[in-house]
Amino acid sequence: MDNPSRSERSRNAALDAAITIVTRDGPGRLTLDAIARESGLSKGGVMHQFRTKEAVLRALLEQQMTHFEEFSTRYLEKARETSDQPELAAQIATLKEAISTPRAGAFALLAAMNANPELMAMPRDVDIKKVALMKAEACDPDLALLRWAAARGLLLSSLFGMLSLTEAERDRLFERLLDDSKWTALEHGAAEPAKPSRTTAARAASPRPAGARSAKPASARKRG
Amino acid sequence: MDNPSRSERSRNAALDAAITIVTRDGPGRLTLDAIARESGLSKGGVMHQFRTKEAVLRALLEQQMTHFEEFSTRYLEKARETSDQPELAAQIATLKEAISTPRAGAFALLAAMNANPELMAMPRDVDIKKVALMKAEACDPDLALLRWAAARGLLLSSLFGMLSLTEAERDRLFERLLDDSKWTALEHGAAEPAKPSRTTAARAASPRPAGARSAKPASARKRG
């Protein structure tokens, strides 16, 4: 096997091991030795790929971020035709996804924060953009932000093992968060949309009077 | 000084030191030696008050929980007369409070989770009760849960340094979360309240048809 492949294989092995550890044993147990043990590599091998532990954390964060970023953009494309707030929808859906891929990604976040709170700057910067997009597309930006915050609250609470809701309840709440028709904007920004949104036509495709059951497939549903 | 006082003083010194450390240096830096150093006690002294590190974390969590519990009940009494969902209002207000007493309490939570995720059972048990109360008093329980989740999302995001909102924006969002008149229940549970809520009178105090312009200043508005 050529060198680049060899390296990448080792890198991935290490990162996979890290995720396994952090989800199985908690963030406090994520050590370089543990990664070496779990991945089958030697400690020297791990250190060859990541010169420092912080580098591991950073890589872990990046991996997770791109993973969810991909999910988000994929969802965004679909949502553009079904919602007039596609960015918001994508964000909520992504958070929902993150909750069911549970500790994997976001638990890494905890490990990162524990080691070095400044690492949090990375995901924050992404957030800033997302928030801007969501505000821009909404006629009631605050309401959009709150829907987003609610989704995030559900995710983070769940991550911390502090969410006392059943899976069904959670799903139902996410469903409702995603259903634009259940969130009527205050006239705040615009009772009648000032800008002729590019998706008014798409919106007309769902002319039910705000109360009808949402028909959204809502992506993958695990257990009924 | 008599023995009980002496003990309590030391305990508090240790806990205060722990909070200082965890907020200043991050949860990863919270060690027994650090606590001893910061508190002025010797390590032996610290170990005399808390036989193990987990005991310190537990005490820290308990202290913070009772602190916010007190705030919550104090608020609850007032809210009973101004909102027909006093439990929800109290929870939201408490979360708002927690965000501005920032890292102090909830950062401890992070430290706890890092060391031993099972410690999270303690705050979760409290939550379960709160959630039950909030659901019970609401005619649209899911909406109540979502308002609560949004508040929590704002808090946790802020804790993680991942909230890209200004203080004013945050305040405005909390304000809106607290304003019952801006959250109209879906007919879901009850278009006309099935159970004669004990505060229907109080609710009648704001008889505008849920859509009237709010008198709230709504602070800064960015784009037209």
Added chain:
DNA sequence: GGTATAAAACCGACCAGGCGGTTTGTAAAG
């Protein structure tokens, strides 16, 4: 009161193990 004694609070040296990181050596790729 004073004094002997027990008990609690506290100190600081100490320990074994785990930690992040370095070094030295070796085999494979280029």
Added chain:
DNA sequence: CTTTACAAACCGCCTGGTCGGTTTTATACC
């Protein structure tokens, strides 16, 4: 033959926790 990828031993430091001893407070007896 140089460079890269890895292995394994090793290092110093810090960790949570122990332990024997000292000081302070509480109690018992006179």
